[in-house]
Amino acid sequence: MSVKLELYKVFKEVAEAGNITAAAQSLYISQSAVSQSIKQLENELQTRLFSRNSRGVSLTGEGKMLYEYVRSAMGLLETGEAKLSQTRELQMGHLTIGASDTVTSQFLLPYLDRFHRQYPAIRIQIVSGRSHKVLGLLQSGKVDIAFASTPADPGSLTTFPCFATHSVFVAGADYPCDFDHVYSLQEIARFPLILLERKASSRLYLEKYFLQNGLHLDPEIELGARSLLVDLAAIGFGVAGVTEEFVTRELESGRLKKLKTSFEIPPRSVDLCVLHDVPLTAAAAQFASFVKDSLPLA
C-alpha cells in the first residue's frame, strides 16, 4: 500500500465520469492534473486502468475490478466520517419538535425521556399545536420534525405512520346509559354529545365518518381543550367523542367508561413528518430513528 491514496480519489471520480475533463471539473483541478494522476496511478500499479478513446475514457477489465474495491473503500471512509460528524453534533445541538400536547404526553414522552438520557447535551424544545399548525411550523422551518395526523396533501412532506389513534365514545361512570348495550351510529348521534371544537382534526374526522353514514353530528357542547371535555363527561354532562389513547388513564381509573358500539371508526394515524427536501439535523435524525425503530414492524 505505497500508492498515494489521493490518486484513488481521482481514479474514482474519473471512473464515474468516464471523462477526464469532466472529472477535473468535479474535483476543481485542472485536466492536466487529473491526466497526470491517472498516469501515475497506472504506473504505480503497473496496470492499464482506462482505455482512452475519442469521447473520453472507460475502465478496462482490471480497472473495473479495482473500481469496485475503491468505491467500497471510499464509501466506508465516508460513512465513517458521517458517523463521526453525527456523534459530534449529538453532543451539542438542539431538537425542536412540533406536536400536540396529547401526542406528546401520550406517545412521545418515553422517547423524549430516553433521548434526553442518552444525549443530555441536546436541548429539546417542544412546540405545541394542532396538526395543521405544527405542519405550518415544519414548512417554515420553525421545527425540525412534526407529529401530525396524516395530512390530506403530503406536498413536500415525507410522512411516516407511527401511532394509531381510535375514536371512541365515553361517558361518566354514573351517566344514565346502558354500558352493556351495543349502540348503533344512530343511537350515538342521539345522545347529548360533547365534542372538541370544529377545527380539531379528530372532530372533523368524526364528523366526516358520520356524514358518510348519512348522519349529522350536532353536539350539545363544543370545547377547545381536551381536559375540559374529560371533566364535563366525567360529571355526567353527556357522551364525549374522544380519542381512546388520550383517555386511557380515565378509562382505567373508571372515571370514564367506554360505550360499546356496533360500528368501528377506522383508526387514524399520527405520522412523523419531515420536510422531504431538507436534510435532518443529526439530533432530529436520531430522534426519528428512536421512534421508528421501536415501532411494531407493521
Add this chain to the structure above:
Amino acid sequence: MSVKLELYKVFKEVAEAGNITAAAQSLYISQSAVSQSIKQLENELQTRLFSRNSRGVSLTGEGKMLYEYVRSAMGLLETGEAKLSQTRELQMGHLTIGASDTVTSQFLLPYLDRFHRQYPAIRIQIVSGRSHKVLGLLQSGKVDIAFASTPADPGSLTTFPCFATHSVFVAGADYPCDFDHVYSLQEIARFPLILLERKASSRLYLEKYFLQNGLHLDPEIELGARSLLVDLAAIGFGVAGVTEEFVTRELESGRLKKLKTSFEIPPRSVDLCVLHDVPLTAAAAQFASFVKDSLPLA
C-alpha cells in the same frame, strides 16, 4: 470527503502503534510530521481522535469508531491492489474467447491446452458462434478476443491473420465421379452440390467467388451443421463445398476424397480480432501472443 486520504494512512498507523514516534518510524517520516498530520486530521474532522498521555496516545471512543472504518477501507484497497498484481502476473483472472466450434477444435485447441497448462489459475471461457456473432460479442465487450473470418469492415477492430482456410470440393469415396479428372468451375457447378446454409461466411465466400466468374451456385442441399454435411457427402449424396482444414480427418481416413480442380479458390484467413482502442487484459494479451508467436512468420 474533503479530508486528505493520506491522513488516514497516518491515522491508521498511529492507532495501531499507539505511539506517534513509533508510527513515524514505521512510516519512515519524522515524528513531527506524524504529529502534525494527526492534528490536521482532528481539525478537519473537528473531533478528538486520540487522547495523549505520557506513554503515548490512545484512541478515543470516536477514534475507535473511525478506526474500524479506516481499517476496513484500507483493507479493501490493499486486496484490490493485490488482486490487480495477481492479474498482472497471470495468477488469476479470466479470458473469454469468441470463436466458432470448428475454429476452436481445429485451430485453437493446442493453444488453449498450452495456455491452461501454463496459467492454470486463469479461467477460460469460450463463446461459440459464427464470425459476425462473435464480432458483435467483441464490440460489446462480452469477449476479450475473437477469432473470425476477415471482416469486411474493420471498423474499430484490430485484426491479425492467424490461420488460412481453403475451400475445396469433396465427395464420398464411392461417388460416381472421376477423382483424377481436373474439374473446371463450370463442371463443379453442375454437380448436385451440398453446401452450408447461406448465413455461413464460408458459403457466402464460395458464392461470391463463383459469381465473379459468372456462375450461380445452386445447391441441392443446404445444411446448418458441418458434421451433417460431411455425413451426407460420405454416403454419396453429392459434391460438398467445404473448408479443407475442417475435414482433414475425413480426407486422411479416405471417407471423403478431394476433387481436383483447374481453379484455386483464394484461401481465407481466420483473424484474431481485438478492439482497437481497448487495452487487452493481461490474460488476453498473453493468449494472443501465444497464437501469434507460433505462426509461420508470413
Add this chain to the structure above:
DNA sequence: CACAGACATAAACGCACCTCATTAGTAATT
C-alpha cells in the same frame, strides 16, 4: 533535581503537484 521519553510547536526548506500552454488524435461537422 536532572534526565528520559513522549508529544507539540516553529520555521525554513525542497520537492511533488498543480497550472498554464501547447500538441495531437479522433469524430462530426460543412
Add this chain to the structure above:
DNA sequence: AATTACTAATGAGGTGCGTTTATGTCTGTG
C-alpha cells in the same frame, strides 16, 4: 477535404504544502 470541437497527452515552470530540523513543554522516574 477542410473545419470545428471535442478529447487526452506532454512540456515547462512556479509554488503550496508536507516535510525536516530544532526546540519547547509536559509527565513520570531514578
